[in-house]
Amino acid sequence: MRFLTNTDARRWSDRAFWAGKKPWTGFRRQEFSIEKLDAGLKTQIARVLAKNLLSIDNHECLLTLTEWGVWESAECMPLAEKYRLSLGCTDPIIDVPGHCFDPSEQDLLFALLAMVLYFIWGCECVSVAGGWAIRISHDEYLEVITAKRGTSDEVLAELRGLGLKKL
Numbered sequence: 001m002r003f004l005t006n007t008d009a010r011r012w013s014d015r016a017f018w019a020g021k022k023p024w025t026g027f028r029r030q031e032f033s034i035e036k037l038d039a040g041l042k043t044q045i046a047r048v049l050a051k052n053l054l055s056i057d058n059h060e061c062l063l064t065l066t067e068w069g070v071w072e073s074a075e076c077m078p079l080a081e082k083y084r085l086s087l088g089c090t091d092p093i094i095d096v097p098g099h100c101f102d103p104s105e106q107d108l109l110f111a112l113l114a115m116v117l118y119f120i121w122g123c124e125c126v127s128v129a130g131g132w133a134i135r136i137s138h139d140e141y142l143e144v145i146t147a148k149r150g151t152s153d154e155v156l157a158e159l160r161g162l163g164l165k166k167l
Helices: 006-018 039-055 077-086 103-119 153-161
Strands: 002-004 028-033 061-067 098-101 122-127 132-136 141-146
Touching (some): 006 098, 039 153, 103 122, 141 153
Antiparallel strands (some): 122 132, 132 141
């Protein structure tokens, strides 16, 4: 895994996914409520997302943390800091919020997505090959966006199969 500053993460996602388009606009999107979900369901969601974000054509994906510290009663910063430290990152999240995963690191992506969901944080995650991305908000919704039809149909079906409610 590589850690990226905000500037480097923006460059990476612009080059790899947005390709000159304005990020998060003009794409097909589906939003799901993730409010008041139990830890077991959050774990399943993280597993579905990690599996699908990294399984397509062996390409990298980028997860950038965008919101933390909003619901301090729900987060465990020592856990997040130790996770990052165990992977070689000594910088605080505010300085280095980007996490670039290669296909062999699906378990690391799963762990970080689970933390984002458990701690009620926000993140953006972009899949290079899949033509789709997700945004998780501290306001407890999950947004799946796609660059073209059919790209994320499987992951949308898996999320609906978990009983997530569309917004």
